[in-house]
Amino acid sequence: MQRIFSMMVKEFKQVFRNRPMLSIIFIAPILQLFILAFAITTEVLHIKLLVCDLDRSQVSKEVVRGFGNTDRFDLLGFSTDLKEIKEKMKAWEAQMALVIPPGFSRDLGRGQNPEIQVVVDGVDGNTAGVALGYARGILGEFGTNYVKNRPNYTQPVGIHLVNMEERMWYNPDLSSQQFMVPGIVVVLLTILPMMLSALSLVKEKEIGTLEQLMVTPLTRYQLLLGKLIPFLILSYVELAVVMTVAIVFFKIPMNGSYLLLAGLAFLYLFTTLGLGIFISTITSSQQQAMFTAWFFMVFMILMGGFFIPIENMPPILQKLTYLNPMRYFIYIIRDIFQKDSSLFSLLKDAVPMTAFGLLIFSLSVLKFQKRVG
Amino acid sequence: MPEISVKTENLVRNFGSFVAVNQVNIEVYQKEIFGFLGANGAGKTTMIRMLCGLLKPSSGKATVGGLDVYRQSEQIKRSIGYMSQKFSLYEDLTVEENINFYGGIYDLNQKRIQKKRDEIFFSLGMGDYARTLTYDLPLGFKQRLALGCALLHDPRILFLDEPTSGVDPKARRDFWEIIHQTVALGTTIFVTTHFMEEAEYCHRVFIMDAGKIIALDTPTKLKNRYKKKSMQEVFVTLVEKQQEKKTNPMPDSNDKMS
Incomplete structure (x- = not known):
């Protein structure tokens, strides 16, 4: 326990001492939220x-x-x-x-x-x-x-026999922000944990402290827990900050349960933290880790239904999106935000998402060995 | 007969077709400073990594403190200290925080950590630096702090992988003074270096070339045997001999090649 605690204290100190990193963690997401929310719009005006x-x-x-x-x-x-x-x-x-x-x-x-x-x-x-x-x-x-x-006007036959009455449910103004902002929450919960865990592990590899930790009695699990718990906490802080901005500033209606959202976010974080560990095991410098993380991110974001609705993709690509854990979480988040969906109705997305998370996480942990070669 | 700290039998490590450590047999005794010399790429780091449980040997046997490196590497890690040429400290933590962190990792309680911290500050003369970021320390101090952290848990065997690379001669001598004090308290030191004057400080040295032992004895005996005044000359003579063997191979081995 003390070992995990020592690791956690150290991680927090390192994160908060690294000013550029800190601003990347807290300022960048809010900026992104503003830029993306205003720039990415499917509304057609002017x-x-x-x-x-x-x-x-x-x-x-x-x-x-x-x-x-x-x-x-x-x-x-x-x-x-x-x-x-x-x-x-x-x-x-x-x-x-x-x-x-x-x-x-x-x-x-x-x-x-x-x-x-x-x-x-x-x-x-x-x-x-x-x-x-x-x-x-x-x-x-x-x-x-x-x-x-013109009361005397004789209307030509065949026009206006049926009048359509339109009712938009869940998003009556067809506001694209209401659709995009919850998606951005998912993107942030992908980028932050993956980058933080991959970069911090690879950094320790680069400067040699990982090797030093490996000759101590610290076990693999203690090492990873001590490292990941702080990132998990930071991810939740970030989630809270971004949600507050979304709800207070963008007036995005949050109809669902916060508890359910937090719980499902935890399951999703298995995927992104796991990917971070995985990236750190296959790269040996922070640059390499950064590029690899970008590769995963671009695939996940493009194939996750964030920008491009999955329904608009060719059938083969649509099938491919089932391999993308982000896809499930985007559906879940949008459902919770706009439709107040219950856990039960979300199961069809939550189950595969959790399965992916556990699979990716456990494979990565197995791949992360307390040896150098 | 003194107690044996480290023992290897026909220890081998390959990286693909490259043999980094080739059939090495050594015995290191308790309270000994065992120096491990070799040019760059001679297999020093590979050897140390195998003994610390960082690298699995390809074949052969090895025990550290009586524990098997294959099966008991986690237990070995409790009783050894390790310091690499990179002085693996967290540069974005202060001196004090580094000590607290490694103390926590080794399960020391607060009182022990406090005591150790004072000891390190006193013996290394670096109390003024307690709240300095490690990044801002002079290299010699970083090295001594790294040594202090490696000794926090009073290991029975201390592995030092080129611990003095990059520091000035004065800092290097101070460092060896601490090493001698540590040995006096009962710790075994296993040190790799390519500074030959450091070899003179060792009780016994072991010279490796291309993964093989080419000499193993006390510095005095080696100097007498090769009739040289310093370890520097002994080392150069030995390595040159090896190179001659490689460039002028035996006639029969030449035949086999063709």
Whole structure:
């Protein structure tokens, strides 16, 4: 017991004496949280819109006003030249163009279903899709108002027979922060424990103190426990700090149980701390350890559903994500945050995550030997 | 017959096809300073690592303090001290914290640690440095602190792997003074070095080349045998002889090659 305690005291002192390390541990994650939460957004706003109104009537102006009244579109200007649309789009100056044909209001008045052309820059498929959706909504609303304001108007058959009523559950504003921030919590619980444990073990290897510890009666388990418990505690402190910022500053609703989240985080930390030990056994310098840790991290983050929804991946890659322990924890965290899921409903993710954690952790501990070669 | 501290029989360690330690037989006695000489790459560190339980031998037998290095390496670790050429201290901890840490690892109670700490400060004359970060210590002090930490638990056998590399001659002499005091208290010293004047301080020396013993005796006897004035000359003569053997191999071995 005293041995483990001595190791822990030493680790804490070393962490707190290392100022750059300390700022990496506590300031970097909060910065990351801010940057990532603001920068990574799937919300599409301020689409640059070029209007080509060839009709120039009251009605066509009403259509354009519909696009101008929302921050989803920024009205760039008017043009009468279709070539200009082409040029502006090529130069990334416009993302969408609205072409209202001549005679639009006349045809509409006669109930002839005139067409409005919407040209979208499809390079960024996601933005294009969302922009089209917005346009459809605005035009639909325009149609409804048009009919409402003209009681004598005979509505063409086949339009608006069914009205859709939309209800977004769990995230009514479709705020992407609410989706991203819990993901960032997972990323931090991956990076910090893995880096801390890998770097601190490899550092001791580099300066020779690990060899010194290996000739003492300190057992492998005492050595690892004394090293990992402080990192475990630091990870929880970090978790608490980041959650506080997320809930207080970003107003991310936390609907689930904190206890459940803390408990499942503990199971996830087996994976990341275990990976840290594993990395330290296969590398001999801090640089090597850093690069190896990055390799694992990039794989885990890209294949974990943090940036790229797993459902959007090709089937083979989707299967591959089952090998990624982070995948399970991301689902768990998002479920707890937004849906207040119970342990029971989380079991399908929690069980494989725990299995991975225990497997990785025990293999790493076995690989970590009290010998040098 | 004095008690035997370290004994090896046909000890071998290979790294792939390279034989670092080749059929070595030694006996080290209690309260002896046993010097282990050899050029760089002669197998000194490999030998010491095997005896400390850091490295498994490829074949042969070895006991340390009567304990078997294969099966009882963890028990061996309780009774030995080890100091490597890297002076394995935590440079981001203070002098005092290093002592407290290693004391804790060796299960010493607070009173013992306190006593040892005072002893180290007194004998090493470094009380003023108690709260200094080890990083800021002069090299000679780091070395003595590392020695102090290796002796915290009063080991019966102390292994020193090139303990004086990099320190100045004065610090080196002070260091050997402490070593002699330690031996007087009953500890066996197993030391590797390539400073030949240090070899003169040893009771017996053991010279290795390419993993094999090429001489084993007291410094005086070795000097007499090769009719040299210093261990330096003895060592150079012996190593040159070995090299001649390698560059001008026996005719029959040449035949086998072709």
